[in-house]
Amino acid sequence: MGQRCSAGSGIIRVVTLVDLGIPGVVSALDHHDLVAPPVASALAAWLAADPDVARIGVVAIDPAIADTAAFVAHYQVPADSSINCVVVEGVRNGQSRVIAACIPADTRADVNQLIRKRLDARKCSFMKMDDAVAGSGMEYGGITPIGLPADWQVLIDARVEGLDAVIIGAGIRGAKLIVPGALLARLPGAEVVEGLGKPA
Helix, strand or coil, rough: CCCCCCCCCCCCCCCCHHHHHCCCCEEEHHHHHCCCCHHHHHHHHHHCCHHHHHHHHEECCCCHCCCHHHHHHHHCCCCHHEEEEEEEEEEECEEEEEEEEEEEEEECCCHHHHHHHHCCCCCCCCCCCCHHHHHCCCCCCCCCCCCCCCCEEEEHHHHHHCCEEEEEEECCCEEEEEEEEHCCCCCCCCEEEECCCCEC
């Protein structure tokens, strides 16, 4: 299980290398080469409203292990500390609607029930790779909730908020962001949702 912080404490602890056992973590704000351009812009804007954003770290990784299963196996990190950002699309009255769902890696997104209802669509499915890349401005396998288009809904599983540190994409396959869970839950425009991720 991932590391937990005291519920309701409101305290954001500095993420250190010891937290998840991943060497080489540096400040995400100071290393724009390790994040996609939309992520860099979003971090800067978020920092202006929330100084805790300075605590977000980034680590360079081998792009070949960017996929969650390979990353978790390589670094031996808890699966519930590694957060997948899955992009789901539904169509209503000819208009596309998109949700980016952030869930722990040991769960699956509740696409056919919760997400479909949020999209108000009869049917929904995972967005095609090329469309997700073009729409987000990020690399497939590195898509992250930070810096997504304003018209995409961003939902975060409620369990994320209670984790000291979570791992999410950096917008590129060659890096990962390390973020306090309580801070990710405060991401502007995002909504924390109970039951978003179901047991795999």
